[in-house]
Amino acid sequence: MASRKLADAASWYCATALLALILFASIRENSSTPDNDDLVRGKHFNDFMTNRPCDEIYVVGEGETLHTISDKCGDPYIVERNPHIHDPDDVFPGLVIKITPTE
Template sequence: MALKTIRASSMADAASWYCATILLALILLASIRESSNSPTDDDPVRGKQFLQLNRPCDEIYVVGEGETLHTISDKCGDPYIVERNPHIHDPDDVFPGLVIKINPNSGSSNF
């Protein structure tokens, strides 16, 4: 009787390890798929493409790496970004993640 209990316990341990291994493999596979579907580091604003459905500018804009107020102004057509954002004290001190308010395409007729 004790031998059957030991075998049943070993089989339960083996099944539990097998399930844990399969679960870990599924989690790793899902994370690999997720990372391959996410934006690359070459994107100027990570994730913005997915969040805004390929619209270049919205009223609330998050500055991406390598962007300046000048490039954002050209991209969105708003030459008055500094005036609309009193929290920007130095126009040269713009960093990734900074949230700014813009009026998309407001100045495109002025160019």
């Protein structure tokens, strides 16, 4: 009987600790201050590092498309200059592309 109470107490302690860790991670993930991962993504990295809108090596950010990047960076030939892009509609955050502005 005592071992059953001890096991129940240990289970409740573990469940509470796990819940606290999940809540802490959720709060940290949703904080408004950018962390190092945010600085590596597309416009955040470029705005942080230079006054130019785009560097030669560009990391696609959340919600960006090749069309928006092309307009922003002045490179209408992104697909032709990046042979690793097989489908222009399959662009995702973190994809690294080469930019050659024509403007």
